[in-house]
Amino acid sequence: MKPFLTAHIPGTGGVIKESPDDFIVTEIPAYEPSGSGEHVYVTIEKRGMTTLEALRRVARVLRITERDIGYAGMKDSIGVTRQTISVQRIRPEDVIGRDLDGVKVISALRHGNKLKLGHLKGNRFRIVVRAVGGDAASRAASVLAVLAERGVPNWFGYQRYGVQGNSHLIGAALVRRNWRAAVDLLIGDANAVRDPQWRSAIEAYWRGDLVGALRLMPALCRSERDVLQRLVSHPEAWEKAFGALHPRLKKLYLSAYQSCLFDRVVEQRLNELDQILAGDLAWKHVNGACFLVEDADVERERVRRFEISATGPMFGAKMKQAGGTVRSAEEQILEDESITLESFDLGNGLAMEGERRPLRVPLGEHSFSRDGDRLLVEFSLPKGSYATSVIREITKMF
Numbered sequence: 001m002k003p004f005l006t007a008h009i010p011g012t013g014g015v016i017k018e019s020p021d022d023f024i025v026t027e028i029p030a031y032e033p034s035g036s037g038e039h040v041y042v043t044i045e046k047r048g049m050t051t052l053e054a055l056r057r058v059a060r061v062l063r064i065t066e067r068d069i070g071y072a073g074m075k076d077s078i079g080v081t082r083q084t085i086s087v088q089r090i091r092p093e094d095v096i097g098r099d100l101d102g103v104k105v106i107s108a109l110r111h112g113n114k115l116k117l118g119h120l121k122g123n124r125f126r127i128v129v130r131a132v133g134g135d136a137a138s139r140a141a142s143v144l145a146v147l148a149e150r151g152v153p154n155w156f157g158y159q160r161y162g163v164q165g166n167s168h169l170i171g172a173a174l175v176r177r178n179w180r181a182a183v184d185l186l187i188g189d190a191n192a193v194r195d196p197q198w199r200s201a202i203e204a205y206w207r208g209d210l211v212g213a214l215r216l217m218p219a220l221c222r223s224e225r226d227v228l229q230r231l232v233s234h235p236e237a238w239e240k241a242f243g244a245l246h247p248r249l250k251k252l253y254l255s256a257y258q259s260c261l262f263d264r265v266v267e268q269r270l271n272e273l274d275q276i277l278a279g280d281l282a283w284k285h286v287n288g289a290c291f292l293v294e295d296a297d298v299e300r301e302r303v304r305r306f307e308i309s310a311t312g313p314m315f316g317a318k319m320k321q322a323g324g325t326v327r328s329a330e331e332q333i334l335e336d337e338s339i340t341l342e343s344f345d346l347g348n349g350l351a352m353e354g355e356r357r358p359l360r361v362p363l364g365e366h367s368f369s370r371d372g373d374r375l376l377v378e379f380s381l382p383k384g385s386y387a388t389s390v391i392r393e394i395t396k397m398f
Contacts, residue, residue, distance in 0.1 A: 002263070003270055004393055005153050006143045011396025012136035012375060014129040020047045022128040023079030025387070027072065028121040028380065037112030039070070039086045042095055045104040050077045055085065057101040064089055070115035073123070073383060076159045082106065086115035122364065122380055125387040129375040129395060137370045140377065143394045144366055150274045151309065151360030153266055156259040157386035158398070164192040171257025174250065175343045179238035182253075183231070186242070187213070187224055210235065223249060247350060254344065254352050258314045261333055265312035266359055268329065273360045274303060275310070279324025282308040283358040285382075290356050292323055309358045316354020317345040361385045 017023050033041040046054045051074050059066045070086040087095070092108035099105070129136075161167045166185050173182035190202040201216035205228070214228040226244040234240055266273075276282060280293040290311060293299055302308045313319060313330050319341060321327055334340060345351040364380030379390060392398050 001398065002155060002267060002392075004396060005150065005270060005273060006146050006393045009142045009146070010135070010139055012129065012132040012139050012394055013397060014132040014136070014373075014375065014395050015397070016127060016129055016391060016395070017078050018128075018130050020078075020080050022130070023387075024126040025075060025079060025081045025083075026124045026126075027081075027083045028124055029072070029084060030119050030121050033109040033111035035110055037110045039088055039111050039114055040090055040092050040095070040108050041084050041086050041111045041115065042108045043082060043084050043106040044100075045080065045082050045106055046075075046102070047080050048077055049102065051075045051081075051083070053077070054103050057103050058085070058087070061100040062087065062090060062094070072115050072117065072120040074117070078159065084115060084120075086111065086113075088114070118383065120383050122382040122385070123387075124364075124378070124380045125390075126376070126378050127387060127391060129377065129391065131373050132370070132375045132395075136375050137368070140368045140375060140394050144363070144368065144379075144390075147363045147390060147393060148366070151306065152363050152381065152385065152389050152393075153270060153273060154312075154358055154361050154385055155263055155266055155389045157388040159386075159388075160256055160259050162256070164188045166192075167253050167256035168260035169257075171253040171255070172260075172337070174253055174346065175257060175339055177346070179242050182242050183227060183238050186227060186245075250350055251352065254350075258316065258344075258352060258354070261337070262312050262314055262357055264333055265330065269310065269312075269359060273310075276300070276303050276308070277310065277324070277326055279322050279326040280310045281320060281322050281326075281356050283311045283356065284308055285358070285362065290320065306362050309360050311356035312359050314352075314355045314357050315341060315344060316352040317342055319354025320356060357384070363390065 044054065051071060055066055055069050055071065059069060068088040073083060075081040075083060092110065095105045096108045097105060166188065170182055170185045173185060187205045188202055190199040193199055195218065197216055198218050198221065201213050204212035204216055210228060210232050214225060214232055217225050217228060223245050227241045230241040230244050276293055276296050276299055278293055278296045281290045282293050282299060283290055285307060299308060322330060341354065344354065361382050366379035368375060368377045377394065381387065
């Protein structure tokens with residue numbers, strides 16, 4: 001379990017995500033659609049499905065390609081999400097009020113450009129924590145006060161690491177060009193899944209029964225099936241087998257590895273999260289620009305006002321590097337992993353350029369209320385930040 005910024009405050013206990021309505025996410029758009037243009041901005045509501053699955057369903061029902069759909073943020077399958085997608089070659093009246101194979105359409109308005117990843121301000125969360133302890137209200141209030149003052153540790157959520165919790169390990173294998181390990185990790189560990197048929201498929205793989213593994217692998221495990229299909233035809237051709245995956249999925253694995261390494265930096269600097277050092281690349285919260293800190297004393301007041309924060313590395317081939325002791329600490333992580341920045345360029349168009357990410361983010365408008373053993377917490381965070389970073393501080397359960 002990762003450490004807590006508010007370790008001095010006892011947790012409320014409790015559980016989250018007992019039902020989809022316990023975890024509601026609403027995107028905060030960067031701009032509103034203009035009402036004219038060749039793209040239609042469609043606000044959708046999805047339950048129990050990932051953003052990519054929702055896009056597949058929308059494309060199938062509307063008989064368009066997934067390339068014609070844009071989206072601002074990736075959301076996981078847990079809970080209820082309202083987010084906006086952009087669709088070409090349709091009219092608003094084609095979709096308004098419809099249910100597109102489980103994807104509910106809330107609104108549809110025209111706009112001039114395709115929605116791209118990152119085109120949002122942030123997300124608003126409404127989360128129910130069940131089975132909390134007797135002092136839940138006072139403890140939640142104390143935790144939220146600290147987070148509002150010092151900032152929310154910008155951890156990546158555990159959902160970043162996939163159903164089996166090993167997406168970052170697959171990414172690490174990719175960076176090291178260890179294709180056999182990448183395939184092994186993709187198929188995974190039978191003990192990490194619940195579905196009996198899926199478990200049997202994984203067990204067959206580890207027995208060396210590729211045909212049996214392919215036959216048993218559930219249809220929903222499309223990537224695993226694609227890899228197994230190639231292995232059945234060409235055993236031991238590990239790189240060729242892993243090449244069956246869509247480049248977008250490979251980048252997700254690489255991104256998960258980047259996230260894991262970033263979280264190490266958050267942990268190293270957690271107790272000084274609201275401080276800055278000479279050599280830091282500071283993040284301007286108003287626009288996301290970075291600059292090198294030469295004199296920490298000069299910038300201290302801006303840190304206190306939450307105008308700027310220290311950043312950590314999302315390692316990549318073209319990432320801007322910090323200076324001084326900050327750079328040395330980040331380079332030590334790469335050395336410990338036996339990789340370099342250039343390792344993130346795998347060739348053939350598969351590369352992670354890298355970027356800086358703030359070590360903390362501001363806690364937006366927030367509130368809480370208690371009803372029996374239920375605690376309702378509402379707050380907003382900037383784009384790219386995870387609600388679990390707030391909830392774990394409150395509950396101390398994960």
